[in-house]
Amino acid sequence: MKRIRRALKRALTVLLVLFILDMALHALAIYLIFGGFELGLVPLLPYLTVVSTKEMGEKAVGRAHDFLFGKGWSKFYTYQCSETPPRGLCYPTPTPQPWQKFFRRLEKTAGWTRDSVFGEGQYREIPEHTAKSVPRSIPTTLPQPQSLRQPIASSYGKPIEEVIDAGVAFLKSQYNPDLGLLQESPEIGKHNYYLNDAALAAYTLEVLGEHDMAARLQASLVKYNYQGNNFFELAWGVPIRWPPFHHEDVEVIKSGEDRILIQTHQGPGYFYDWSAYSNLAFMAAVNEQVMGHPEAARRLYEIEMSTFDGLGWKDLAYWKRDGVYETLGLAWGIYASALVGAPINGQAVEVLISTQGDSGGFHTHYKPENRHLADPNIETTCMALLALYNALGIEAASGE
Numbered sequence: 001m002k003r004i005r006r007a008l009k010r011a012l013t014v015l016l017v018l019f020i021l022d023m024a025l026h027a028l029a030i031y032l033i034f035g036g037f038e039l040g041l042v043p044l045l046p047y048l049t050v051v052s053t054k055e056m057g058e059k060a061v062g063r064a065h066d067f068l069f070g071k072g073w074s075k076f077y078t079y080q081c082s083e084t085p086p087r088g089l090c091y092p093t094p095t096p097q098p099w100q101k102f103f104r105r106l107e108k109t110a111g112w113t114r115d116s117v118f119g120e121g122q123y124r125e126i127p128e129h130t131a132k133s134v135p136r137s138i139p140t141t142l143p144q145p146q147s148l149r150q151p152i153a154s155s156y157g158k159p160i161e162e163v164i165d166a167g168v169a170f171l172k173s174q175y176n177p178d179l180g181l182l183q184e185s186p187e188i189g190k191h192n193y194y195l196n197d198a199a200l201a202a203y204t205l206e207v208l209g210e211h212d213m214a215a216r217l218q219a220s221l222v223k224y225n226y227q228g229n230n231f232f233e234l235a236w237g238v239p240i241r242w243p244p245f246h247h248e249d250v251e252v253i254k255s256g257e258d259r260i261l262i263q264t265h266q267g268p269g270y271f272y273d274w275s276a277y278s279n280l281a282f283m284a285a286v287n288e289q290v291m292g293h294p295e296a297a298r299r300l301y302e303i304e305m306s307t308f309d310g311l312g313w314k315d316l317a318y319w320k321r322d323g324v325y326e327t328l329g330l331a332w333g334i335y336a337s338a339l340v341g342a343p344i345n346g347q348a349v350e351v352l353i354s355t356q357g358d359s360g361g362f363h364t365h366y367k368p369e370n371r372h373l374a375d376p377n378i379e380t381t382c383m384a385l386l387a388l389y390n391a392l393g394i395e396a397a398s399g400e
Contacts, residue, residue, distance in 0.1 A: 031072045103329060160392050163353055166360030168208055171201055173359065175213070176205060179258060180220030185377035186359065191257045195221060196229045197378040203236045204382040208389065224252065224260065231265045232379075234283055235335075236388060240290045241265075241286060243274045277311035278304060278329030282336040289339050296342045309366055310347055324365045324373060327355045331362070331383035338390035349391060353386055 024181025088362040174183040181193040182201050200218035231247070234240045245267040253260040274280040281304040289297035307313055313327035313333075337344055354371040355363045362384040 006014070012123055073381065083193055124375065128264065129319070131343055142244065158353075160353075161386050164208065164385055164388055164392075166356065167362065167381050168205065168210060168360070170208075170335060170360035170381055171205065171378065172213060174378060175216075176258070179255075179260065180216060180223065182217070182378050185361075185364075185375040188375040188378055191259060193258060193260045195224055195226045195260065195262045196232045198383075199226060200232045200382045201378055204385055208385065226262070229262060229264055231263070232249035234286055234290070235383065237290050239287055242285075242287050243271045244280070245270045264338075273316065275304075276316035278315045278317075279326065279332045281315075282329070282332035285336045286332070286339055289336075294340065297336075301336050301340045303335070305342070305345065308333070308345065308348060321365070327352065327362055327364055327366060327380050328383060330355070331387045334391050335379055335383065338387070344391045349388070352387065356384070 017278040048247050174186070175181075176183060176193065179193055181195070181198050183190065184192040184194055184197060198217045198221055199294060202214045202221065205211075205217070207212040229247075230240055231244055246269040247263045250264055252260055252262055271277070271280055274284060281300065285297045285300035285304070288294075288296075288300060304313070312318070313329045315326075315329065317326045318324065319330075330348050334344065334348055334352060336342075341352050351366075351371075352362070355366050357363055357372050357376050359376060361379075362381045363372045363374055363376050364380050365373040367373060
């Protein structure tokens, strides 16, 4: 009995010491994070942190991140690109070591924790804007490609101009003159007409010189009082809130089997894990670029491009679909490279072109053995066309 009492006493003593040590470590962490006991209230109880304002919380997490991981993002990945034709064959080098992958995952976990505890995190405020229609000219933030009709030698299987012409034909084939809008896709999105798709297509067609069809879509957007969706506007150089809200499909009008919808991004949920999706990671780079932060844009671009595996990005969407790539990641990646002034990744261009189906539309998903999964749709096709058009402009300007 005495032995049991002594054992319990020792156990309680050890627990008490651990408890005190735990409180001391928390106090030290709070001191390091906040740069001193500047809150006026020092939370000594374990797992309890009192943050008086959102700004204070963001400041604290920023200091914690810098203290644990160093200032800024650790540069574990680099890539080099071929200087000889075919241009832009980029690949990661050297291969990341396991410990480097671990710390990158740790950084992502820290970002997720920050967003969960403190809200949006350290994100810049975006000026209020409205997008009643689409720009009638190419924004000055985008490259100005040379004539689309200039023949470009193709190391990608066929001339890019033919690819773009086929894509434009697909967009036109989805036009419903009665509604003045484009059907989302031939099969999966049949009878669905998204206003945000029309806005993106109007801009794309305007850029590609299809002024008549672009004008029709713009007129329809005015007719249906489209005010933007705070997401697609980034494609034509309007900064959006970051991280973006989750989307919700809202039905505007229903006529028989046809439905007119808008994909809104109003929250409250948002993509706290945006860096886990290749298309969103590249959109973040574009968003920084159009806001006038080229260094941040290039850094975000390089981080994501460094994980390109020769076919695409094994991102969260890839694993959720049991090993299926998403074409939007390719499109936004190539588009982002044009905007931030990075070398065009030739492999990415080749894979993107391979996802174009017989209809001219770009399929939304693909595998190594099957590049035409699911359906071609308006959003994916528009972004692919914008990406290739801007990539074409850079290559034409450089004389390659």
